[in-house]
Amino acid sequence: MDHVFTIVGMQSSKCVDRVSRVLKPFARHVQVTFDPPRAVLRDLDADATLEVLNIAAAGAGKYTLEVDHKSIHAPHLWADSGDSWFGVYKPFFLLTAFLLGVTLLIHSRFPGRSWHDWMSDFLASYFFVFAFFKLLDLSGFATVFRGYDLIAAKSVFYAYAYPFIELALGTAYIIRWNPVATNGITLIVMLVSVAGVVNALRKRKLIERACLGTVFRLPMSKSTLIEKLSMAMMAAALLVYV
Numbered sequence: 001m002d003h004v005f006t007i008v009g010m011q012s013s014k015c016v017d018r019v020s021r022v023l024k025p026f027a028r029h030v031q032v033t034f035d036p037p038r039a040v041l042r043d044l045d046a047d048a049t050l051e052v053l054n055i056a057a058a059g060a061g062k063y064t065l066e067v068d069h070k071s072i073h074a075p076h077l078w079a080d081s082g083d084s085w086f087g088v089y090k091p092f093f094l095l096t097a098f099l100l101g102v103t104l105l106i107h108s109r110f111p112g113r114s115w116h117d118w119m120s121d122f123l124a125s126y127f128f129v130f131a132f133f134k135l136l137d138l139s140g141f142a143t144v145f146r147g148y149d150l151i152a153a154k155s156v157f158y159a160y161a162y163p164f165i166e167l168a169l170g171t172a173y174i175i176r177w178n179p180v181a182t183n184g185i186t187l188i189v190m191l192v193s194v195a196g197v198v199n200a201l202r203k204r205k206l207i208e209r210a211c212l213g214t215v216f217r218l219p220m221s222k223s224t225l226i227e228k229l230s231m232a233m234m235a236a237a238l239l240v241y242v
Contacts, residue, residue, distance in 0.1 A: 009061065127173070
């Protein structure tokens with residue numbers, strides 16, 4: 001089945017290759033034309049929503065895809081999935097609860113350990129696990145991440161390096177390496193992420209959040225902001241403590 005989209009933002013024939021390259025992972029066959037500015041995707045992946053396709057297109061430039069209603073009837077691309085709010089974010093909440101529970105159980109065996117030890121271990125587990133999901137599809141994560149992060153939007157290198165930054169921070173928290181530097185870097189990284197999320201929410205951009213890579217396709221929402229702010233607050237609290 002063919003899905004037809006109008007492409008907004010194409011300036012020349014050079015745009016054809018750029019758009020084709022980022023859309024190819026989402027369909028068995030992709031045909032992009034400059035005149036008219038259109039993309040035809042055959043056998044589109046089930047999870048390739050319009051939002052996801054636009055995130056990919058944004059990674060190639062200032063392009064936007066719009067469903068060509070005259071050519072195709074594809075309601076699954078823009079209709080709500082029907083899931084409840086909790087149903088949509090269930091993977092994220094379960095994973096967060098799992099990390100909280102495991103760190104609490106571990107620390108329950110050592111009553112003498114303080115709150116900052118628990119917080120450091122939680123941040124370590126958070127960075128390790130979330131980096132793991134990002135690394136399962138590094139290029140896919142980078143494309144999504146560049147759709148809203150302020151630094152990644154300007155630097156492809158930063159987008160690809162971000163999961164490794166998380167791994168480094170997770171390691172630093174585990175071994176308690178230079179707490180001032182570790183918490184300071186974490187605070188800066190999280191605040192940059194907060195700024196990007198706020199900007200996306202302010203513009204009402206329908207984009208995918210990148211915290212779990214592309215394994216779980218979760219839309220950006222206020223919960224993303226709460227997550228980033230919580231991590232920033234933990235880092236700030238640990239920074240004040242040390």
